[in-house]
Amino acid sequence: MRILGIDxxxxxxxxxxxxxxxxxxxxxxxxxxxxPTEQPLSRRLKVILDNIREVVRDTQPDVAGLxxxxxxxxxSSTLLLGQARGAAMCALADCDLDVHEYTALxxxxxxxxxxxxxxxxxxxxxxxLLSLSGTPSPxxxxxxxCAICHAHFSPLTERLGAHAAPAGARGRRIRRGRLLA
Amino acid sequence: MRILGIDxxxxxxxxxxxxxxxxxxxxxxxxxxxxPTEQPLSRRLKVILDNIREVVRDTQPDVAGLxxxxxxxxxSSTLLLGQARGAAMCALADCDLDVHEYTALxxxxxxxxxxxxxxxxxxxxxxxLLSLSGTPSPxxxxxxxCAICHAHFSPLTERLGAHAAPAGARGRRIRRGRLLA
Numbered sequence: 001m002r003i004l005g006i007d008x009x010x011x012x013x014x015x016x017x018x019x020x021x022x023x024x025x026x027x028x029x030x031x032x033x034x035x036p037t038e039q040p041l042s043r044r045l046k047v048i049l050d051n052i053r054e055v056v057r058d059t060q061p062d063v064a065g066l067x068x069x070x071x072x073x074x075x076s077s078t079l080l081l082g083q084a085r086g087a088a089m090c091a092l093a094d095c096d097l098d099v100h101e102y103t104a105l106x107x108x109x110x111x112x113x114x115x116x117x118x119x120x121x122x123x124x125x126x127x128x129l130l131s132l133s134g135t136p137s138p139x140x141x142x143x144x145x146c147a148i149c150h151a152h153f154s155p156l157t158e159r160l161g162a163h164a165a166p167a168g169a170r171g172r173r174i175r176r177g178r179l180l181a
Numbered sequence: 182m183r184i185l186g187i188d189x190x191x192x193x194x195x196x197x198x199x200x201x202x203x204x205x206x207x208x209x210x211x212x213x214x215x216x217p218t219e220q221p222l223s224r225r226l227k228v229i230l231d232n233i234r235e236v237v238r239d240t241q242p243d244v245a246g247l248x249x250x251x252x253x254x255x256x257s258s259t260l261l262l263g264q265a266r267g268a269a270m271c272a273l274a275d276c277d278l279d280v281h282e283y284t285a286l287x288x289x290x291x292x293x294x295x296x297x298x299x300x301x302x303x304x305x306x307x308x309x310l311l312s313l314s315g316t317p318s319p320x321x322x323x324x325x326x327c328a329i330c331h332a333h334f335s336p337l338t339e340r341l342g343a344h345a346a347p348a349g350a351r352g353r354r355i356r357r358g359r360l361l362a
């Protein structure tokens with residue numbers, strides 16, 4: 001099963017693609033869609049729409065996981081975030097992908113073993129779980145973490161069970177962004 | 182110039198298409214996209230995306246006007262509205278339409294002459310300005326009003342000037358939803 005994870009945002013939208021085979025997670029691709037800020041809103045949303053569709057076309061995922069955005073105390077910011085999220089969802093649905101939503105808490109718990117983990121901890125655990133040679137950017141790491149989260153929640157990958165990455169993640173401790181044996 | 186107006190919403194999205202020639206406004210089409218509530222969010226957004234693209238394909242507008250949604254005090258509602266609005270904007274941008282945004286105040290002022298007009302007043306003035314035989318549904322009326330608003334604000338239709346519909350609207354008074362001579 002190939003999973004596309006998306007961390008939506010109006011300025012930067014992260015994406016990450018992984019393959020899941022048995023208990024093995026394999027990195028396929030990741031990156032950040034940087035949205036030009038000076039354009040009208042509809043053009044900015046189209047950048048998200050077009051780029052996610054391109055990622056889907058290039059990587060052919062079977063399913064998508066989307067991070068639930070932070071509901072800001074500022075209603076205008078929430079509205080802008082909602083619009084970016086709407087564009088990301090439209091792109092996925094337009095490619096006939098089922099979209100599964102996860103909160104940041106679920107994603108962090110799934111990847112780091114702690115729902116309140118810091119951004120750097122997510123980056124390091126993603127690098128570790130996918131055997132990457134370097135840390136992905138924060139947005140790409142969050143998107144990859146979302147894909148990993150779906151791998152653990154998906155009924156199709158129930159067989160991952162106790163051997164899944166979160167168990168591995170729980171087996172290690174992280175302090176100040178460093179993995180402890 | 183043919184203008185498509187959209188009143189976005191996650192349950193019901195109104196659309197209205199008008200032609201503007203000189204000082205004349207002509208009704209082309211309008212309706213309401215009713216979004217099934219029991220489906221997952223991504224499927225609901227795709228209903229908005231697909232239906233607006235279909236309206237654009239069928240009516241071939243030159244430009245679009247979009248009502249700015251009400252920023253709700255409830256952040257979750259604002260997020261949902263934002264996502265519906267993002268889907269509507271994506272559909273318009275995906276059809277290469279420029280999207281112009283207007284507040285409810287601008288739209289009501291443009292159509293009724295009073296930024297705080299009631300929904301029924303908007304329906305009646307839209308019916309009057311476009312010489313319709315009956316009142317359109319509230320969502321379709323709001324969308325048509327948004328298209329009329331763009332006709333007044335657009336530099337291309339500056340020639341409408343004082344003879345434009347809002348002047349006509351101002352020339353009449355409405356009380357309790359009834360047009361007064």
